[in-house]
Amino acid sequence: MNEFKNGLKDGIPIALGYFAVSFSFGILAIKGGLSVFQAVLTSVTNVTSAGQFAGLQIIIAGGTILEVILTQLIINLRYGLMSLSLTQKLADDVGIWKRLIIAFANTDEIFAVAMGYFKEVTFPYMLGLQILPILGWGGGTFAGAVASGLLPKSVCSALSLALYGMFVAIVVPVAKKSKSVLFVVCVAALFSILLYYVPIFHFISTGISIVICTVAAAAIGAIVAPVKKKGEE
Template identity: 40%
Template sequence: MQLENRKSFIKGLKDSVPIMLGYFAVSFTLGINASAHGLSWLEAGLMSFLNHTSAGQAAGIAMIANDDSYLSVALSQAVINLRYLLMSAALALKLKKDTSLGLRLSMSYVVSDEIFGISALQKAPLNGWYNIGSMAAASPGWVLGTILGAVMGNVLRPDITMALSVALYSMFIAVVFPPIRHNAFLAVVVSASMALSYAFSVIKALSGISYGIKVILITIALSAFFAIIRPIEEQDNEA
């Protein structure tokens, strides 16, 4: 049992090295952005340490600089980050049934797009220690990147930052595409999702919708649609 937890932790740690690198690049620019909006490196770093959410933090930084009300900041975070509710629900169902409340509360600390992505596609049942290992690798990248960005501004050469900026997306692809080899219908799901996402970004009436809302809307609509036209069989559950 102990050994199994340890193995899951180490696997999460290993799988999340690219996340750490990707986070470093993204949060570095977030740190630059925070200092440009008048936040200190300590405030920017603390925000990253407590939130781990790029879109939410970017919105928060802008609203803090604008001296918006506490309530509107809370609401904006709830809306932009609502997708994590769906992600946590998906993880909860994958999780080993006897997972302790303490581990459940701990792994909730970082349910990010990326950590969700790699943990959601682990073989069920999911060991929560996988997520703990994952955040142990990814979080320092996120927090240190933010602080360095806030302190040092543009020290990373722009061509390096640019090359690193595709890392997160390549990881998403590496998570989403392999299961297609065993379930061809997922190719339809992925293509439809990307097509609709693209439509949202080019159709004028829809392009004003924020990133967080767009992710929520399309995820709910398409997941429900596919759940109706193609409900999963019992054996699909572990993918």
């Protein structure tokens, strides 16, 4: 019981942050033509900020299911690696079914908090850690979706910019510390500009463009600026 309470306590800051970001997702979802139910259902069954925002843009642009699948695969691939890493810190009694439950909401922030926990991670702790963020993500989406019909258009437009602010807040600090990250960001931006403005690429849809930019930038970054292993010069 104490482990569950510890998880709840550690999950409060995450839940507050998720509420703020998902509020913007709720507004954008309604503006994009989704219903309140569809917006909330998307959030409570995905719990992924970047993936949901990217998927929403593809839906709004009229993209195909294949484009959504490819985009989610690329964007959310990191969760598989994070889950594998987390298994090394899980208690011995956390079996396969419990791990599948934990994997549902093993987001960046939850993973970071769990890995920083002062002792081995138990199943009750992970449940407590994940419950409030999931509720915060779904609740923020619902609040944003409902508020989009009540707030003035100018306020909704301003709040919708939170998405871009979130990406800037994530990318810029890391890019300032790492030249490799800055290089990959610039390459991705260059590919995005080329695909958008060069006429011969206009047949490429928005969803496929996201996949192309992501894979191309990551591949070039891996070749030009690979991450060196310990002991390598």
